[in-house]
Amino acid sequence: MLEFPVWNVHAAGGGWIIGSIAIVHVFVAQFAIGGGLYLAVTETWALRRNDQAVLGFLRGYSNFFMLLTTVFGALGGVGIWFAIGNVNPTGISALIHNFMFFWAIEWVVFLVEIAIAFFYYYSWGKVSPQFHLQLAWLYWGIAYLSLVIINGILTFMLTPGDWIHTRNIWDAFFNPSYFPSVVVRTAITCSLAGLFSIVTCARIKEEGLRVRMLHYSAKWLMPSFFLLPICLYWFFTTLPPTVAALVENGIANIGAGNLSVLTRLLLLIMLLSVTIYVVSLLGPFFNPRSFTFSFGLAILALGLAVTGATESVREMLRKPYVIYDYLYVNGTLKTVAADSTRYGLLRQNKWIPEKTITDQNRVAIGEQLFRVQCLSCHTPSGYRSMKDLAHGWDRDFIFNRLISLPATNLMPPFMGDEAERRALAEYIGDVVGAPPSELTAANR
Ligand code: HEC
Structure with a gap:
């Protein structure tokens, strides 16, 4: 262990390089999944009613969607690999050795996802509406598969569970926090679809359509408003006792006014989430007529802030480990450190x-x-x-x-x-x- 050279990222430290790329990447990548579902559901709905106005809107939306997810998603993904490989080579090496086959599937899935996104966008009006709709659902299915896979690796780092003793890859993949985390992330993808969509819809010129689509898109935020607190609680029950204690103390300290970084982040997440929901209800849902593009951008920025805070908490809970109870952040194995x-x-x-x-x-x-x-x-x-x-x-x-x-x-x-x-x-x-x-x- 401690076998690799160290990249000295002077003032900020390497963690922030990974963090800043990862937060934006996660934000866009989760939208790439939720937005896929939004396209598929909305296209199904519009085709049933033969609603040409909505179909026209979706066509424009898919242009924005394709550009953002393929360019930004792909660049961010490469950026993350560059950053983690340099900042924490031991950590990434351990993950690659364990999850070789899962990473391989992930990359193939991603390639197919991008190919379908292009095909979906360029085939508007060139293939039958039914086939085009199937492409939308296919895109979402594949994109969702990428979440299901990467989620196993991300949750493994925090809750390796029985793998610590068995070294069985399925124990590693379907680790204790795997399922609650899949549900939490799925709910988040839908919320992000709603957030990005209200921004896009706010730019529709024709007022009737704009009002209709804003009202509709705001609904995408609602399921997770009810689901997230329950699922987050479920997620916390799967954490190792020492980590769960950190969270409990963090929450208990809010009342006592003793604000650690973790407590502040938890508080920030709660306040921002509630603000996003209240503002989306009052704005695009109840008053779509007076809702503006810059208002939408402001809500989206809050969404990015929540994503940043939640990902930071997830990272913070794992410290001092990269892989909990197994490998320290500085590349020392726990067994060696003994x-x-x-x-x-x-x-x-x-x-x-x-x-x-x-x-x-x-x-x-x-x-x-x-x-x-x-x-x-x-x-x-x-x-x-x-x-x-x-x-x-x-x-x-x-x-x-x-x-x-x-x-x-x-x-x-x-x-x-x-x-x-x-x-x-x-x-x-x-x-x-x-x-x-x-x-x-x-x-x-
Ligand atoms: C896994 C990450 C990690 C590594 C590696 C690490 N530290 Fe720390 N260290 C922390 C954290 C987190 C704190 C608490 C910081 C705070 O209170 O703001 C801390 C606190 C400290 C403090 C202040 C403690 C106090 O009593 O107030 C010192 C000094 C320190 N570390 C030195 C070191 C030295 C020297 C090394 C290398 C041998 C090291 N740390 C390695 C994470 C780490």
């Missing part, structure tokens, strides 16, 4: 050329150790920095703190022997500007 004080990081890590610590290289080696073990969650002086967190600590305190810190359950244990721990403490001491120790004073 023997942390005898690990000998310099001996094991091939990316640190110096193997012996001397008075001259101690701080430089400390920096290397920081890079390998801590940079995945901290920076020296940017995001979640040593400068802030260890502010005012002296070198001996840091040295001792390095082995007592992981007891907080937020961090993996420090991997290394005493000399290595001393080197890291000296480096952090330099970063926070602690007075020099006897060890280093002679070399200044």
Whole structure:
């Protein structure tokens, strides 16, 4: 473990690179599924009534839909692979080894999905209406399959369940939070279809059609309003006890006014979701006549914020692991970390050329150790920095703190022997500007 070189993303830290790409990607990718259902259902409905106005609208809508999902969805997907492969190579390697066949299916599914999206758009009016409608349903079926697959991998990271002992791939895939998560995500896809659609519908020129479609599209938000709280509760019941306790404390603390980041995010999610529903009811549902495009964009922006907050919570709950109870964020296996004080990081890590610590290289080696073990969650002086967190600590305190810190359950244990721990403490001491120790004073 700790086998890969580390990508130093200075001020912000690598996590934010993945996060910022992933949030936008998830937002668009879930719309790509819900929007597919919206197209299929609405086209079915319009064909039954032979409603040419709605069919005309759908044709324009599918242009926007195809461009957004194929260009943005595809770019975002590539972006995520680039980011996770560089920021957390050990994590992605573990996932690829486990889920090889599932990833392969996922990529084929995605390719077919894009092909059908193009075919669907370009065949308006060129094939029979029935065949065109079948394409819409086929698109949704395939797109939904991609959710069903990727959901197994995402939930595995948080709740690997029996896989930890059995190493059985089906235990990994159909893990404890798999089913509640599928339902939650399905409900979200419908809401996003509603959100994107009210924005699109707000631009329809002909007033009668605009009012009709706005009223109709707002309904897409409603099922999840009732489903989501129930399903989220179901989801939380499947979490490991320590993680569930985090959430419970987070919610309990809202009343006490003790606002941790998790609590703030949970609060934000609740407030934003309720706002979205209330505003969509009052706006496009009850008063479609006065609803405007920029109003729609504002609601959509709230939707993006909720997506960001929920994905952040999901990520936060898993820390300090990439794969819960198995692999730490910094690439250390939990089983290896059990023997942390005898690990000998310099001996094991091939990316640190110096193997012996001397008075001259101690701080430089400390920096290397920081890079390998801590940079995945901290920076020296940017995001979640040593400068802030260890502010005012002296070198001996840091040295001792390095082995007592992981007891907080937020961090993996420090991997290394005493000399290595001393080197890291000296480096952090330099970063926070602690007075020099006897060890280093002679070399200044
Ligand atoms: C899995 C992510 C992760 C890794 C890896 C990690 N930390 Fe942390 N660390 C955290 C979190 C989360 C906190 C709590 C942050 C907060 O309170 O804002 C924290 C807190 C700290 C604190 C402040 C603790 C206190 O008592 O207030 C220090 C110092 C620290 N880490 C040092 C390190 C060092 C040194 C390493 C590498 C050996 C490291 N961390 C590795 C996640 C991590």
